[in-house]
Amino acid sequence: MNQHIDAIVALSAILFSMGVLGVLTRKNAITIFMSVELMLNSVNLALVAFSRLHNDITGQMLVIFVMAIAAAEVAVGLAIVISIFRNRQTADVTEINLLRW
Amino acid sequence: MKLELFGHLVLTVCIFGSLFLFVAYAVYFERKVAAKMQNRVGPDRVGWYGLLQPFADILKLLLKEEIIATQATKLIHTLAPGISVIMAFITFAMIPIAEGFYIADINIGMLYMMAVTSIGVYGVTLAGWSSNSKYSLLGSMRASAQMISYELSMGLAVVGIILITQSMSVVSIVDSQTDNPFLWNIIKQPLGFLIFWIATFAEANRLPFDLPESEQELVGGFHTEYSSMRFALFFFAEYTHLIVASSILTTLYLGGYQIPYSSVWLAGANEWLVAGLQILMFILKMCLFVFLFMWVRWTLPRFKYNHLMELGWKYLLPLGLINVVVTAGWLLIYDKLF
């Protein structure tokens, strides 16, 4: 697989930019959040590829930490979405405009 | 016993085929057990003692008209039962039914089992959502919350076993239990066994934790809008879960295919004979668990939802943590002392 490292890093760059695009263009908080998850996953992909390239465990370790942190973020993020939904009945970030978005 | 590729293929087909058969008869078995407990006769019309009843059931369900709600999300509605069945089935790939008889043994077998179980939630969740019906949605939400909650305790219970075995391969977990019943994990890990067992009720949506499909509140729960063949698939998946859960319990806690003291009284016997006996032993142990599941189902009432969550989070999870800590501490002391 080592001959594919280039291709994998390119794939991760593509997925990362898709995630960025999703964050910048979507309106629904949950979809934005999912785009962020896509970004984090593309990072993980690059890290594993680099870890294989360097024959070094650090990359894979960082992937484990990123996964744990992503899970923590999801917990807090979804709690925030629920609390906002309770008061406003919407998760559309453009309707959340008391503080100009 | 090393099986060649062809033999392996045959074995795979045989294992999955017999699993299919077992599932079909689990339904029959359940109805008979229920009947006995309620002083009834149970199915006895089709075939000798009603033994052909499962096939009649399947035929009936297949011939029924398929109805899909107009507001349903078609693609997902169609795929969901398939996900349920496939995920229930492929868990079995890791389980050795006799020495050398297994479909695969990978060094992260336990993790594979956890992964497949966690993916299994999608079948139920998506079925409920795609039906576009309130009852279905409620059922599927209950299912996803309940399965995620109990997966944690289940995982913690398994950690105890992994600590003892020092391997995540299912085959080596069975090997480590040997043929001495006092070395089986149920003796070494009684608390872990209890936690795992209770959690499997929730994972398999069995009473007393069958809230995702409780008829009295939710009509049919997540499969309210399903009929005919696709309903049959869900039905099938449920009983597959039952069989697979019993097999996992057997493998992890009851020594799998190990026959008590076989190294004494079966020493030097023909290896095919031993394998046959081991398969029988495995089936026997599995049936014991299947029966226990049914016994519980027809004895205990359903939990309330808040009680279910409380049990999972406030009791099983801390107990699971205690189990891990105690096991690890014991191993450490054991290491130092002996």
Added chain:
Amino acid sequence: MIVDILFYITALVAIISGLLVITGKSPVTSALSLVLNFFCIAFIYLMLEAQFLAIIQVIVYAGAIMVLFLFVIMLLNLQDDMTLFERFDLKKGFAVLLTGLFLLEIAYIFSLDSVSIAPKGVTGASFPELGTVESIGKYLFSDFVYPFEMISVVLLSAVVGAVVIAKKKVD
């Protein structure tokens, strides 16, 4: 050879599902595409001989995080969203432009020097045990023990935070 083909197919599926995530109309479509994407990534991990990460990817991301997402989407009964190209306005155009520029930049860098010629950390030899449970566990509790323990702080604070924010009643 067969590995190459498998890899390219997986990569293609990953890209398509990624596109579905950011263009899908309903949040559920996005979520399911994301699950598919996670599976593709797990498969690539397997190809890179990172078995442990592959299985953890499935358990944590596909099995827990995405189920939670689906749960919340269902709980809130979120309706269809405007897709990317409906009502295409200046802000979106700017975002597309920005992302395109970023991709071009990466492509340009690739044309300058490929990653593979970057210096090797240890040796050039293959080291397949890198991704096994044993080696991950060993390093997790030796060189990386501090970050590993500190991750629990993140999780604990997230639990406290989530409960505080989403709890219905304060008693």
Added chain:
Amino acid sequence: MPIDLNLLLRDTLSVAPVLIVLLSAIVLMMMSASKVQSKMLPWVAGSGYLISFLALTFVTVPSASAFSGMVNTGSFAVVGGIMILVLAFLHSMISANLLQKDGIYLGEFYALQAFAITGMLMMVSANDLIMVFIGIETMSIPFYAMAGLKRKDVRSNESAMKYFLIGAFAAGFLLYGIALIYGATGTTNLTRIADYLASQTPGAFFWVGIGLMLTGFFFKVSAVPFHFWAPDVYQGAPTVSSAFLATGGKMATFMTLALVSMKLFPVPSAKWAAVVAVVAALSMIIGNVTALAQTNVKRILGYSSVAHAGYLLLALLSQTTDGYQALAYYVFVYGITTFAAFAVVGYLEKDGNPVTLDSLKGLGFSHRTEGVILTIAVISLMGIPPMGGFVGKYLVFLNAYESGHLGLVILGVVTSMVSVGYYLRIILSLYTRPESTEVIANPAGAFALTGLILAAVIILVSGIYPPVFTGWITSLW
């Protein structure tokens, strides 16, 4: 593999300040869960910070690396840790009063704050990009929750949501940057990356990684063009939270940014300086100019924080120890000042109504102490002599000038003059009659007032006799 217990003990001791705060966080969590003695919480929190402060000053081995190079207990860990803990201590003095006023009866606030501080201490003692990332997340996740703590208030919800989405987005950039740096150099350890840079010229991947990582940092410190969230979040969050996340967050993130810069580039790098210079210039201009149009005081403070991000970035240009020390001084004074300003605004709020320039009118007469403290803070933010803000700005500008960024220094001075425009309006409305009744007459409690006065004293002392603090920073470095 046998465990070297002596080594483990030494390593654990070297992160003792972090662990003490973590322990107090867990105790606070337990206490708030069992709902006993919620009056005790600020005391427990404060004493936790105090013990950690003592451990940091007296126990820690200077500049040792621990946990196989993950942690470095040198300069930044001590100076950064002390300033964070001082701020946290002051905050724990005022928070009980403010929480009550905001109608937040959640003891978990203290636990969340202590968790965030654990993260900050982890950041400033990092010697590895992994620890930097984990520290930032440990700090941010409680912050998101703190921003949304007023659960019935839609503005608080929205500010939490916005903060969260932006924070997660920024974390993505930071992480991709770290991944690319790792890919280019084969390590995430800052010392080893520096070794690599000393022996080889890095490829384009490395610089893209640095760029992405900086983007992540710029998001977190709200530098232009990644600043748009800051005023909204600071305005919407409960004031008791903004007072901490606008100050502590900035202190820790800037110290970490400086730490990364110092560790990675012992030899100053022109590319790094160029990026920082552009962002600093933009932040100074846009932050100050936009602030002119605001009337909400919390929003003004938000834009002022954007502008100050610009001034603080100037200190990173020279990439010398002097520069980092100037940054440390300035960020400390800035943090205390902004904290005092937010806290006073919090006391003046009534039923969660926004404090605008109009509603501040005449309060300098009716609430003398609060008025004087707000005046001191605002003058310090302007950078006018007897206050600490002046010395900080002076040190930073001097440093930037010596490293040959004359243009930026002139820009800094000009924008500081612009900033007088909006800061002065705050003071003017404080001392204009007729008095407004829109904000509350409920003054700060004695305990909280002590905290505020302490903050004012720090601002004054750092302005009148700066060697107290500069000497302290250089001696601990």
